[in-house]
Amino acid sequence: MLCDICKKNQATVHLTEIIDEQMNELHLCEDCARHKSAAMEQQFGLSELLAGMADFEKPNKEEENVTVKCPNCNLSYADFKKIGRLGCGECYNTFRKYLAPLLKRIHGSNQHVGKSPLKGKTISRPGRKKADSEGLKEQLQKAIQREDFEEAARLRDLIKKISTEQSNGSKEG
Amino acid sequence: MQINDLLNHTSEWLKGTGPNSDIVISSRVRLARNLNKYPFPHWASKIQLEEIIAKVADATAKIDMLKRSTFFRLADLDPIDKQFLVERHLMSIEHTQKTEHKALLIDDEEIIAVMINEEDHLRIQLMQSGFNLFESWEIINRLDDSLSGLLDYAYLDDFGYLTACPTNTGTGMRGSVMLHLPALVMSRQIERVLAAIAKLSFTTRGLYGEGTQASGNFFQISNQVSLGHGESEIIENINGLIRQIIEQETQARQILLSKNKEVLEDRVNRSLGILKSARIITSQETIELLSMVRLGCDLGMIKDIDRRTINELFIITQPAHLQKLENKKLSSDERDLKRAELIRRKLNLSAL
Numbered sequence: 039m040l041c042d043i044c045k046k047n048q049a050t051v052h053l054t055e056i057i058d059e060q061m062n063e064l065h066l067c068e069d070c071a072r073h074k075s076a077a078m079e080q081q082f083g084l085s086e087l088l089a090g091m092a093d094f095e096k097p098n099k100e101e102e103n104v105t106v107k108c109p110n111c112n113l114s115y116a117d118f119k120k121i122g123r124l125g126c127g128e129c130y131n132t133f134r135k136y137l138a139p140l141l142k143r144i145h146g147s148n149q150h151v152g153k154s155p156l157k158g159k160t161i162s163r164p165g166r167k168k169a170d171s172e173g174l175k176e177q178l179q180k181a182i183q184r185e186d187f188e189e190a191a192r193l194r195d196l197i198k199k200i201s202t203e204q205s206n207g208s209k210e211g
Numbered sequence: 212m213q214i215n216d217l218l219n220h221t222s223e224w225l226k227g228t229g230p231n232s233d234i235v236i237s238s239r240v241r242l243a244r245n246l247n248k249y250p251f252p253h254w255a256s257k258i259q260l261e262e263i264i265a266k267v268a269d270a271t272a273k274i275d276m277l278k279r280s281t282f283f284r285l286a287d288l289d290p291i292d293k294q295f296l297v298e299r300h301l302m303s304i305e306h307t308q309k310t311e312h313k314a315l316l317i318d319d320e321e322i323i324a325v326m327i328n329e330e331d332h333l334r335i336q337l338m339q340s341g342f343n344l345f346e347s348w349e350i351i352n353r354l355d356d357s358l359s360g361l362l363d364y365a366y367l368d369d370f371g372y373l374t375a376c377p378t379n380t381g382t383g384m385r386g387s388v389m390l391h392l393p394a395l396v397m398s399r400q401i402e403r404v405l406a407a408i409a410k411l412s413f414t415t416r417g418l419y420g421e422g423t424q425a426s427g428n429f430f431q432i433s434n435q436v437s438l439g440h441g442e443s444e445i446i447e448n449i450n451g452l453i454r455q456i457i458e459q460e461t462q463a464r465q466i467l468l469s470k471n472k473e474v475l476e477d478r479v480n481r482s483l484g485i486l487k488s489a490r491i492i493t494s495q496e497t498i499e500l501l502s503m504v505r506l507g508c509d510l511g512m513i514k515d516i517d518r519r520t521i522n523e524l525f526i527i528t529q530p531a532h533l534q535k536l537e538n539k540k541l542s543s544d545e546r547d548l549k550r551a552e553l554i555r556r557k558l559n560l561s562a563l
Contacts, residue, residue: 111250123330125254127247127365127373130380137377141370144378147439150371152382153352155359192345196443 041067108132212281212319214292218535222299223321224389225522229341233509234457236389236429237300238343240351240446243374243383244333244358245365251375252312252328260312260328267327270361271316276354280318285310291540294531300338302326323354330375331383333358342453344386348446371438381438386449389418390456393428393506394463404456405430412436413452418498427498432456468510479507483516487558492551497528516558524557 039049047067107114113125115133124130130137141148175197181190224237245251246266249259264284271277285293285306293307301317301324314327326334335358337351365373372383379385395401405415416431432453434445467475482503486492505521507513526532528550534541537549 110248111254113250113254121253123251123253123375124373124377126250127245127367130367130370130373137370141377141380141438145381145436145438149369149439150367150381151440152371152384152442153355154368154371155364155366156356157360157363193447196345 039065041065041070043067043070106132212317214283214288214295215535217295217299217321218532220321221519221523222526223338223340224300225526226340227518227522229339229343231342231457232340234391234460235342235453236391237338237340238347238386238388239300239336239338240344240347240384240386241334241336242351242355243331243372243379243385244335244355244362245373245375246332247363247365249332249365251331253330253375257312263332264312264314264327266362267316267325267333268314270358271325273361274354274357276350276357277316277318277323279320280316280323283315283317285313285315291531291534295535298526298529298531301336303329303334305329322350331379342388342457344388344446344450344453348386348442352442378435379437382440382442382445384437384442384445385433386446387416387431387433388449388453389429389431390453390460391429391502391505392456392460393502394467395456395460396428397467398463400459400463404459408432408452408456411452413449426495427502429498429502464506464510475510476507476512479503479510479512483507483513483558486554488555489551491547492554493547494528494530494550497550497554498525501525520557524554528554 041047041049042065044067047069049065049067051066051068051071105114108125108129109132110128111125113129115136118124118129118133124133138148178190178193178197181187181193224239229235229238246263249255249263252260252263255263268282271280271282288296288310290307293302293310296302296315296317297304297307299321301321302315303326306313306315306326306329312328316325316327317323322338324336324338326336335351335355337347337354339347367373371381374380374383392401392404395404408415412435413432414435416433417426418429418431432449434449437445440448482500486497486500486504501521501524504513504516505518508516508518508521527536530543530546533546533549533553536553541549
């Protein structure tokens with residue numbers, strides 16, 4: 039196949055452009071692709087980028103990827119790859135095995151260590167708050183090392199506050 | 212409260228108060244939250260979107276912190292009003308599009324804003340003047356706790372708060388700080404600073420958030436990662452980074468003062484001169500010149516104009532603000548004329 043732009047060289051790069059829901063396939067040689075990519079970088083949105091990343095997590099069984107739909111909102115993983123957005127909270131359970139590595143790739147972790155809502159699941163998670171204050175303790179050490187005592191005092195108070203909340207929380211739980 | 216009432220109110224992010232307010236314009240924390248079982252806005256039906264708005268309106272009405280606030284349906288606002296709210300940083304540009312089932316809640320102080328049915332069901336924002344990230348986090352944390360007692364959030368123990376886009380999953384939190392860094396720009400150090408920021412996985416944006424260019428030496432810096440770190444740790448990290456940038460900008464300002472004082476004074480006063488005498492001026496040029504005048508104020512080079520006047524000019528010279536002040540639709544050319552007139556009036560008045 040020859041390159042769509044120069045019509046001379048062999049096309050080795052295959053692109054799909056979606057402009058206003060119009061899909062357009064492009065087959066380019068390496069040189070033309072490089073020019074094109076400089077121009078595209080401007081308009082390359084986050085959703086395309088994500089959809090591209092999601093593609094790396096291709097499971098072994100291709101057909102499963104297409105047919106499995108979220109029981110709550112009916113979104114398929116193929117839909118997610120196309121639009122770069124999930125359909126509902128339940129999708130995170132449905133597509134867990136693809137999303138866990140994707141989240142890790144985006145954030146460097148797929149384990150939440152932050153706060154949790156009051157309503158709904160009130161599973162006591164002492165480990166989480168601990169992780170939060172562990173991070174702060176590290177920051178405190180660093181602040182002391184660089185002799186930023188104002189900052190250190192603030193951190194110390196924050197850690198104290200978290201540990202009080204933690205002990206109050208475990209009493210309630 | 213009506214939208215027009217905001218015209219006489221100083222936008223929170225331009226109050227020019229709070230810690231380090233010579234360099235830090237504002238601090239902002241936003242949380243992305245969704246309701247359990249409901250599809251995310253882009254995937255939800257019209258009926259579901261309406262149910263979401265009703266549930267959120269109902270919950271927010273019960274919260275003390277939101278007693279003095281107003282709930283707007285975006286569909287009820289005209290284009291100028293929507294742009295006006297974007298200019299005041301009370302909502303995103305995205306929220307002005309396809310407005311049929313979108314809503315916005317703003318508290319009277321313009322500190323809290325909640326976008327409903329933007330990318331997520333709720334985008335809760337807390338904004339304060341100056342370098343105030345910790346306090347902003349503490350307030351929004353309390354608000355979020357209260358809301359989570361009334362609304363059933365989409366949340367999983369291992370992934371945290373579930374969001375439409377996986378880049379926000381986990382804490383759903385983005386902390387950002389708006390900085391004014393003219394000395395780093397002038398001394399050509401800004402590229403190096405921005406490159407370092409990117410390496411530490413923080414992002415830099417322009418005045419109006421996602422997809423906007425940095426202009427007039429204003430930079431908005433925020434965390435990129437929202438999963439795997441606790442909220443206070445993320446805030447702590449941004450805080451540490453911002454402290455360093457403040458230090459570098461302060462140093463750069465001192466060096467400019469000691470080595471290039473005449474050049475700097477020339478630029479500051481020329482900028483003021485243009486603002487005081489121009490007959491036609493674009494909003495882009497206005498921001499750039501005001502940035503220099505603001506620096507002149509910070510360094511004590513300009514004494515007869517206070518920072519409040521400059522800050523006010525930043526906002527009232529924006530296209531939608533100008534049109535609301537004039538109370539009519541103006542073409543771009545008409546705005547450039549009116550803008551110049553308004554700036555001349557304000558600056559010559561304050562100099563008297």
